[in-house]
Amino acid sequence: MRKILFLFIFVMSAGMFSQSDQIALIPKPQSLELKKGTFKIDENITLYFEPEFEIAGNFLNDFLQNGAGFQLKKTSEKEADLIFKKDVSQPSEGYILVISNSKITIKASDASGAFYAVQTLRQLLPPQAEAKNPTKKQSFSIPQLTITDYPKFQYRGMHLDCARHFFDKEFVKKYIANLALLKMNYFHWHLTDDQGWRIEIKKYPELTSKGAFREETLIGHYNDTPQKFDGKRYGGFYTQEDIKEVVAFAAKHNVTIIPEIEMPGHAQAAISAYPELGCTGTQIPVATTWGVFEDIFCPKEETFTFLENVLSDVIPLFPSEYIHIGGDEAPKLQWKNCAHCQKLIKDKNLKDEHGLQSYFIQRIEKFVNSKGKKIIGWDEILEGGLAPNATVMSWRGMQGGIDAAKEKHDVIMTPTSHSYFDYYQSDNPDEPLAIGGFVPLKKVYSFNPIPKELNAEESKYILGAQANLWTEYIQNEKQVEYMVFPRILAMSEVTWSGPSENLEKDYPDFVTRVEAFMPRLDSLNINYANHLYELEGKILKEDGKVFYELTTPTKGKEICYSINNSETKVYLKPILIEESSKISANVFKNGEKVGREFSEEIMYHKGITAKISLNVSPNPAYAAGGKEALINGISGSDKRYGDKEWLGFWGDDLEITIDFGKEIEINSVNLRFYDAPGQWIHAPKEVIGFCYDLEGKKNTSSTKYFQNLQPNIKNVKIDLSIKNKPFKTKGLHIKVPNYGTIPEGQQGAGNKAWTFIDEIIIE
Template sequence: MRNILAVILTLYCINVFSQNTEVELIPKPQSIELKTGTFTIDKKTTIYFESEFEIAGNFLNDFLQNGAGFSLKKASEKKADIIFKNDASQPSEGYFLDISDSKIVIKASDASGAFYAVQTLRQLLPPQLEAKDSTKEQSFTVPQLMITDFPKFQYRGMHLDVSRHFFDKEFVKKYIANLALLKMNRFHWHLTDDQGWRIEIKKYPELTKKGAFREETLIGHYEDKPQLYDGKRYGGFYTQEEIKEVVAFAATQNITIIPEIEMPGHAQAAIHSYPELGCTGEQIPVATTWGVFEDIFCPKEETFTFLENVLSEVMPLFPGEYIHIGGDEALKLRWKNCAHCQQLIQDKNLVDEHGLQSYFIHRIEEFVNSKGKKIIGWDEILEGGLAPNATVMSWRGLQGGIDAAKQNHDVIMTPVSHCYFDYYQSENLDEPTAIGGFLPLKKVYSFNPIPAELNQEQAKHILGAQGNLWTEYIPTEKQVEYMVFPRILAMSEVDWSGPSKNFEKDYPDFFSRVEGFMKRLDALDINYANYLYEIEGEILKENGQVFYELSTPTKGKQIHYSINNSEIQVYSKPILIEKDSKITANVFKEDEKLGRDFSEEIKYHKGITAEISINIPPNPAYAAGGKEALINGISGSNKRYGDKEWLGFWGDDLEITIDLGKDTEIHSLETRFFNSPGVWIYSPKELSVSCKNSEGKEITYSKEILVEDSNKIDVIVDLLETKSFKTRFIKLKIPNYGMIPDGLQGAGHKAWTFIDEIIIK
């Protein structure tokens, strides 16, 4: 009943919230009622809380002490100005915050709810308090209001990979503290991988003596040819005492840490330390580059003994219920060629190597469960049969999560399409090198962790969502923050407030709050990416005409633009496009230019006003532009396959039909494909185009595609090497590359096809 009342209150109060410019909270509360007046906090303000709310009360006192130089004196419940009350009617992690002219009352049923109420109160206080000893002011006001709030999802997480690049304990604590500000409650700490083992295991000292260090590191991108290295030894690890220190700090921030110990794949650093753990027994190096490697843990008894001993030291360090065991990207080539593995498959009556991985995960889960913990694994643990009590992190898309939820397993949604913060966040070419893809703030905010394919009962297994930060291309603390902020703001709101029900209305409101929130990030000395004043462009088509629409997400700004170097104008309506055009634009506020220059080139070809259909929709992760992106006159990035102009299809054979509306003379038809084997993207081996000329005769052309450089990004195909003719309908057939061969990144998986603009002249 209280949830229904909260929803009613939300509907009643939402206009008050959105119209008020002083209250800019992230994540947005479920309901808020703003009153007239303020409450003053100063040295005379007193506080009351019982031991169950000690974390919240101490946090508020420490915050004021660090920011303003004073803390609140304790008083009795009757006399105190800020009062914490236990209220069993509040939902788990929820709270009621009432700020009047005389008191602040916080009601919660548990310590978490009280803590999150304090985080809301913190955001109502001036941003400069975030900076230690930043102000000598001794009096602060907060608006009078009432907030009823609770999280949509119980799991609200953020991940950090410290194996590819290492970050010391002080930065990890800062990272955790930033999660607490945004009401996140899980920190996923990726501690082991091919490029470095980062946690001390006293029974196996070679793991940190040898496995924590690599001899050198790749310079530039994995796809660059030739690959270059820096020649510098690199590494680091956390002692168990440092781990305890970080865990204790996380407890003060109401954060539970989930450690990840990768198995059976991503084990090269461990096998380097103890070669007998691999199938060959040979000495191998700690990986110096990125990707997926053939050497994985061999499922021998001594390997299981090793892993159980490792986990026996890891589990007591982390009081949370979960241990993450990875399970992803385990190439099976070594197992296929290993006599022991093949015999084990026969002895255990397993179908194949996928069944062997399932056996591996089952054994580890039984051991972890025996110690009172649960396992989480990436969605590959579904292959060969899911371990009985496992929770699945669905990363390759939503399907793994859908399958697991339908099997009554708990799921954390973290698909690459919306949750991988190592992807580019802007199409600007001066962005720091990233792994690839394109994930802007807007797309993170659009994420709904609950797939439409699940019924109400199955949807209960979706515990929440998590943002991931893999650090292959992120060597510094500043760059970590740059990649995380502000996208984490959107993820926190999806997790806490819930996915948007009216995106066109909710996103501008969220974006305006992000603009105000930047002052707090500045005070916290967070190196965020500032794309508040970027311009977005979109092709519109109406009655056979083509227009180009410009927009910027921040309110109260003007766009000034020029087309084909014409006089600069103030943008007021979509621009008519009748020929090849180059548009340049900037965002202005009161004649002050904000943000970066924007430009777009539009090629006005004969297909731009056509109708297009595709036999299968693009993968949801790479479908931002929809089918119209293939004939909108705009080409995709030469470096980033994840922008809204490239369409991605996973393992599908394509048939694309273009209707020009009438018989049209065409001279050429050209398209291009992305080819990047390191990220499972392959140009098709062949394709064909067919059409009927004005006499009704079918004309078909086939084209073999030869990619001489296996890492060539831009594969251009001119499909018509003949004289011109007239046609109305054009059909392209594009077979998928097929399965990725053994020995290559993504071996055994379907290849991706990425296609760009189809240009008809």
Template sequence: MKTHYIIFSIFISVLLSCTSEKEIQVSKISIIPKPQQLEIGNDVFELTSKTTFSAPKEFEVATNFLNTFLSNGAGIELEATSENSTIVFKKDSLIVSEGYSLSVSKEGIEINSSDASGAFYAVQSLRQLLPPDLEQINLLPKKSIKIPVVKITDAPKFKYRGMHLDVSRHFFPKEFIKQYISHLSMLKMNTFHWHLTDDQGWRIEIKKHPRLTQHAAYRDSTLIGHYNDIPQHYKKERYGGFYTQEDIKEIVTYAAQLNITIIPEIEMPGHAQAAVSAYPELGCTGNQVPVASKWGVFENIYCPNQKTMTFLKDVLTETMELFPSEYIHIGGDEAPKKQWKNCAHCQQLIKKHNLKDEAGLQSWFIKEIETFVNSKGKKIIGWDEILEGGLAPNATVMSWRGTEGAVTAAKQGNDVILTPTSHAYFDYYQDDSYEEPLAIGGFLPLKKVYSFNPIPHELSKEEATHVLGAQGNIWTEYMPTTDQVEYMLFPRVLAMSEVVWSGPTKNVEKDYPNFLARVESFIQRLDVLHVNYANHLYDLESAIVKKNDSLLYKLKTHTEGKEIRYTLNKQEEKVYDTPILIIEDATIKAQVYKDNKPVGRVLNDTITYHKGLKANIQLNVEPHPAYSAGGKDALINGISGSNTRYGDKEWLGFWGDDLEIVITFPEPTKVSGISTRFYNANGQWIYSPYKGQIKLVSKGNNEFKADIEYEINPDSDKVSFEFDVSEENLTEAYKIILTIPNYGIIPEGLQGSGNPAWTFIDEIVIR
């Protein structure tokens, strides 16, 4: 379908003429996700208690939602009629699945679709044309509702449009789960991925194995603060909960009424300590272990013995009976193999089935589970670790550690769903303010979610057909309350919904301000719904730009019609209208103003004016896409990264790469010292390098070289590096070369064992 988008976020004034002219209140049209085509007229349709509707019976989900919404929000009950209806739903088999057309004229509303899903999504677009106050129950009925004349033709770009929620680390009540699902449906998402089991709690009732809810659903204490805190602190009280099978049936029915499919996740073979705690015979040691009270990865995984396989088939059978979804998610991620290596039964299985190693045993395990699930008419989804040792033939891969797993699986002919940490992990910080609530780490602002393209560039057109879509993930280690879940969800879910429905933007800088304008309008709806969203719409974006021989500091707001004011080194406040020249150390404060009033948070930047600012920098490898926001120049732009997190645009992250940094001066420069710092957060797989090398290269390629060993303080999450050039070695260098080896593979017994370590480096200050 050719995308033709006409005017979003536009104010329209219309006059409604009857026996006399009447002024209509200005209406702002703002639909998220953006329709493929939208045309706006210059009139309105007036919906009243006399408005009638007609629809095919198969469109009941759509008409029931519309009736309930209007009844609750406006006190207007629509009457169903067989002919001469004001609102008409029609079946059109030529429209693609889930697509629709919505036409609002002065005389009425017509909705066309080929299926019930398309009709429902048309109603969700119509909903966003209605006043936000209809989102709540209004005790005073409205006499009429004015709906702007529009014509919308729309269909989704991706088949799979999902959001995930982990209820194992923190448990949330049934009513909140339903509320979460209702938010997804408003945004034309069609899948809720429900993460129900993990080391810290088992949340689904399995009647054949009652100790899962009697014992595994509860832990004796819970980590508070961050995993990297030294020492760690715990809240020592029993915590947990679970959903009965009746709860789940109720939630599944509710979701179906909102056109949402629920995919349950039962983790295996790893993240199984809660289950092993309830039934020690499921593990390789047979030892009693507690339900985990802190976050991370644990060695107590399922042992692939007969008891375990019978148990898992029991669990999956009851789970599949509860969830009508064609998919069951079986996890497959972060399964340490230490116990398998020491287990005689596991080693016998490896020999019996001629497997290469423990990774091959995991592949065998997954294939056995897949065969069972397929026999029940279902398919499995697994995290990208299920690729290791050989992929099950019919499995769908959910790629989270990047896009590499998706590329590998798609090239093999398997379907894939993209959910990489770089763009889809909503448990990451969304702003670099110190006021943000505690999160696991990382940095995923709204703009980066909006820039996401779920189709990896390595795939051919044919291979790309295996990309079903994408989803955002919410892992709740650091979200103990429903308010905090909402805060991390909104508004980033708005961007994800647009990516998977409207398709990825082809020009972020051009399209993002338009998206933000619609978000600015949409939050009025969230206010009425009492959603606890994060409002960073008015945050400023700053950058150091090198132009000729000058250094310029630029500010940008992506919201239109606003003013920026700033102070430089505590001088008089000015209106920002041109980049600021930097000639010395500088402290800048800036803020957005709307209608002459400050909005959003104050931006504070401190710039260290050092000798590297006018140099050029080259890296032997690109930073990982998840941690590359500032690009290579972030290392010599004078601005240091956050003191409390590693994921902002000033910290650059490299996964498993040995790093060589070459800094070249425009002319020979006397260098007396160099400093930088590395992050050291082992719980997030981040390890400061323990050695490195520095070279100063002068004219004639004369080199001064020094090997460095870093002193790593286990009680600190950062490692500072200071190197002073002694008087006898002081030279005018034209080049500095820093060689920084990666820590290597994370040892067994530690978080992320078997994976390459991350290296994070901050500003390189040259004196």
């Protein structure tokens, strides 16, 4: 199947282009005018570039040497067949690429624009050009065209956590090279955390001799009971020479590296090496599990001296104007119990421990600024007052970014709802273990980094967006690539081409280009996730009837299905559902089954044809199925809350109203809640149900009894019958009070708890 795609792309590259959407460019250029004819690139082509465009010119020659077995000979501008020309009228990072029958001309105002023109030219070549060390010299035909292109956002970032799991410098370089292909310009390198310190600091050798290694690692999910460990020592770190090598490599790929040194929280690895940096002074191990830990840097003078010395080693290694200092998930319990911290709060006239964190961040910012750099921090740095010149990465949603932009601070949007690539990307039960959540390809593609709450002036402070890959559950390079690709293709398009203005029209075009792009990923030996041939099912309701719709993202495929083990049929229209049913289906391409087998069980209960309303909307990070997911007859996964059936509400008291449209008899209501305190998810302490008869008489039932039928799942049954007889009602109202603030000693202490609920079954 992939070989067929490969041949299709190669034939197109030989000159059979008929329309621009057949060219699998990602991200999509701002303007593309396709012309008749092709231009042949071979060893006879000559090259000219001005000194400013040396990185772009050398990259192109190295690429052709590796993929085609030749380099372009350099000559004068007048005689060259491929010309890089400076054009100050082009926007920063923008370019014009003109391919005629006689030459290729690239116009750009800066080195970045020229480099990105080369990446576009590279994508116009067939995927075989990506293969290394050809056995003989190759030649390629590319279409004649004119492309005018520039980025919508100046910050287009991708993150990699190397603290939870360590990845060697060669893989990091491959990761950076892949960013360059997609015109992403920032690599956020997460180098320190509770589970490992990964960067050599000359003055503090024990940061790497001790802090870079943990004695064992958690097996399975954090929520598994009992927790199990592998008993194997694990770790690694980058020497300063390694860092210099990676930074030099990134510069040749037009990528800026932003290092992250976490503070004041996520510091257990550092404190394990130097216990005096903590508030207790006691020896602690490098963390062997995930989550948030109480041991954080104590704001003593010796701690600030330590951090300034660390940053004095880090800053010269990275040319970036930014240093990321974390600032997230810093529990304040030890600060509350620390005499020094409490005295400091009083002496500095700070409001509380949040004010103390603001003091901590502002002090570090002054030092970083004195070295000619700026700080970036996660949105928690807003708490207690934002440091004057800080840039905010808004991860807990969009609100932190909105607040910062309104205060005229630069913002990088990276919300869990759209940009956390450690979340599940498919409903399939055989997906590799992930932290939770649900961020499929379409969700990433639908992202708009500029919130509607900001006006035009405030929107200027949104620098761009970034996708994050945290690696608690990602142990090797292949799994990194699986979680990143193809979702990074969507993020690159959002940040370069701009967010979609018509998702239902633009997404199919994007998916078509992703499908055509996959042979290039094969040539690059990238272990991408292929969910393009999967099926998605959806309940539709019309005139009191229930239908089941099947769709698959790519065009030109056939769907075959059976219902309740009936004879297999070709899917032509939504399937009528009149009873509890099991549907099985497959996708076929040219008569051959592709993708995975699909199955869905639908419970036909008394609420499935009703109307539903909520007093609050689910959090955007966990709203994939919308309110209808609660009465569509489909239950969420028993093992994870990362699918389109589970809805998540952060800190809200939920009220659900179900209107049956006519009087019916009901006996009970069954609800399911996810309960995973390690991830801030707590089932409610009680649930209250009300229903009304035609005269408005209310029947109420409250319950505090939850039955655990599966790990992390709490079931509740509300009995609404009267003397064992069903109650006649037209409507149902359910109150689900939020658990409240997470208590001290638990993960997420001091934060609002999450409520996760899936199907409401009415009997």
